[in-house]
Amino acid sequence: MTSRSVEDHAHAVRLLLDRALAPATEHVPVPVALGRVLAADVHAPIDLPLFRNSQMDGFAVAADSLRGVPVTLPIAATIAAGDAGPERLDPGTAVRIMTGAPVPAGADCVVPVEDTDSDDDVVCVLVPRRRGEFVRDRGSDVHAGDVLLAAGTELTPRHLAMFAAVGLTALPVRRRPRVAVIATGAELVPAGTALAPGQIYDSNSTALAASVTANGGEVAFVDRSTDSPELFRDMLARATESADVVLTSGGVSMGEFEVVREVLTPLGGWFGHVSMQPGGPQGLTEVGGVPVLSFPGNPVSTLVSFEVFARPELRRCAGLAPLPADHAKLTGPLESPPGRRQFLRGRRVPQGVTLESGPGSHLVAALARADVLIDIPEDVTTMQAGDDVRVWQL
C-alpha cells in the first residue's frame, strides 16, 4: 500500500483541484450579493451626488442676497425631492426646497426652514449664510470612474447600499464552487429510521454538506450509498454531471467491502495511506475531468480530512481568505504516535489550548465541542504543558 505525507497528498489534491476550481466570475443582482466576494474592481458609472442638491428642508438663495438680514425675499418656486425644479434662480428671490432636491443655478446656499419665517409667497430670512452652506456638490461623494470597491472584498450591506446608490443592477462576484457529497457505508441509515443491530445514523453527508456551505461552496448533490458498486457508480455519474468536485466518505481502507476504492482504483484513482491521524486512508481520482476526494468514513476522520485537504481549496476558489494559522500554548502534556502527523481536537482557554478528547476518530461530540485542531508534527511524540503548538481554527 502506498504512503504519502500530508504535504504530498495536499499537493496532489491542489494540482487536481487548481484546474477544476479555477476562480471564475458570475454576475448576480445587487440585492442578493451579500456575503459574496467581488471578482473585479467595480467603477462608479455616475457621480454621487449626480446633481447639486439641498442638505436641508429650507430655502435656496444666493448668499449675497442675505446681506443685512433680516431680509424678505419673494418665493419663486417650490422644489420637492424628485422634481427637476427651475433651472435658474432669479436674482433677489428664493425657492422653497426639500432635502435632496436640486439646487438651481444662481442659488449657492440653503437656509434651513428653522432660520426663516414664511408664508406662501414670501420668506423672511433671519440669519446670514455663507456660500455652499447646506449644499451638497455634485461628485462630493463619488466621481464617475472612481474605483468604488476593489476585487476580493467580501460584500457587506454598506457595500450593497453604495452599489445601489450608483444604479448598478448586477455585480461581478466569484462563482461558488459546486460540490457533490456522497457518504458510503452499508451501516448508514438516515435520521428518522429505526436502527437495526449494527447500523448507525449517517452524519457524514450532513457534516460535509454543511462544511461546503460554510466555506463558500454550493452543495450540488448529496446522497448516501451502500457498499454496492453499482449503486455507488451510478451515484458518482450523477454527481460528476453537476459538480466541480466530489467528496466521498468511507470505503477507502484496506478491509473488504471498500466500495469507493474498488470502484475508483480501476479508473486510475490513487488510494493509499497518508501519514496522519485521524484521516490516514485517503483517495484521489479524476472521473471525467472531475476530481473526487475520498475521505475515510469515521465522522471525525471525514471532518478533519475536509479541513486539511478540501477547505483551503474551496475558500481559494470562492475568494474567501484562508483561515489564519495560529500558535498556542498547550495546557497539559500529550503523546503522539511517531511517523504520523496528528490533528487533535482542542479548545481555546485563557491559558492557551486544551485537549478536548482523546484521539478516537469516532468522538463526534468531542469534535463538536472543539474549536481548533492541534497540529502535532510527524516526528514529535511527546509534548509538555507550555509547549507551543500550531492550531487550525475550526
Next chain:
Amino acid sequence: MTSRSVEDHAHAVRLLLDRALAPATEHVPVPVALGRVLAADVHAPIDLPLFRNSQMDGFAVAADSLRGVPVTLPIAATIAAGDAGPERLDPGTAVRIMTGAPVPAGADCVVPVEDTDSDDDVVCVLVPRRRGEFVRDRGSDVHAGDVLLAAGTELTPRHLAMFAAVGLTALPVRRRPRVAVIATGAELVPAGTALAPGQIYDSNSTALAASVTANGGEVAFVDRSTDSPELFRDMLARATESADVVLTSGGVSMGEFEVVREVLTPLGGWFGHVSMQPGGPQGLTEVGGVPVLSFPGNPVSTLVSFEVFARPELRRCAGLAPLPADHAKLTGPLESPPGRRQFLRGRRVPQGVTLESGPGSHLVAALARADVLIDIPEDVTTMQAGDDVRVWQL
C-alpha cells in the same frame, strides 16, 4: 416638535419591539440549521457509539486467547460494518471484523489486520493485545440524556454532524424576526432605469434588507413608495400582514410631502427629533400590533439609524450575540456640534481609529469604506488626537 435623546428613543423602540420580537422557537431539519441559534438545550436520544464496535479492520478475539503468540485461531465468522454479526464469540476462535462493526460478546480486543496472517479459515495473530484495545465502548462519546449542546449556540457544521450522528431529524432554533422594508421618496427610482432630472437611485431598500439578513432577520417584504399617502398606506397594510416589524426610510422630517409622518401620525405615531447626527428625524408607530420604525431617508442616516435602533433588537430576537462595544484612540482632532450625539464614520488603523469622511449624511461611498461608527457624546464639542472614543463595529 418633540425631542428625545438617543437613549430615550432607543428605550421607546425597545419597549415596543420587546413584545413584537419576543424570542420564539421553530423546528428546522438538521441539514439546513447551519448558522441558526439553538433555542433549547438538546439532549442525546441514544448512546454514541450505540454498540461496542471495532476501531480497525482486523480480528475480534479474547485477549486471553493470545497468550503465547504467535497463535493460530479458527475464523468463526466475518462481520462487515452494518451487519449484526454473531451475538457471542466462541472461546478459542476469532471473527474477521471491519471498522465500525459490532464486537460480539466474549471478544474484548481487536487485532489490526496488519498484525496478522490469515486465509479464509484461520488467522495467525503475531502480537498480543490488551483487553479493550481497538474497541470503542458503547457510550464512550455520548450517553443518552447528555446535553449535547446548550441553548444559545450558533450552529456550525461540527454541531450538525453530532446531531445527525444521534439521529435527530429536526432542531429547535430561534425563529428569525420577519422584517418588512419600505423605502419612500418621490425622487427614488430603481437601478436599471434612466434618471430624470432630480431623481436618484433607491439604495435604502437594498441597504436595509441586506442589514436585516446580516443580523439574523428574514426579509418578509421589500418595496418602494412614492410620496403618495394612498400608495404608502396600501404598502404598509401588506407589510404588516407578513412582518413582525416594519422599517421605513424617508418621509419623516419637517418639510412638506413627508408621507410617512403624514400617514402614521394620525395612527398614533410619535414623530420628532432625536438628538443625534446623522439620523435626527425619527418616527415610531404601532400599526395593528406591528411596530413601525421610521428612519430618515438620507442613505447614511438610514443605515446609522438601523445600527443604533434596529440591529440590537433584531440580534436579540434571533439569539445572536450583540456586537461588542469597543474603545479606540482617535488619530486626529475632530469637532462635533453641541447637544447632538454624533455617529461619525471611521476606520480602524494600527494607531487607533481615523475619520473616514465628514459628517455629511449623503456620503454613502465613505460609509462603505468605514468599518466602525465613532460615537461622540452630546456634550462633547472638540476632541484631540489620542483621545479615547467609543466605537461601534459595523
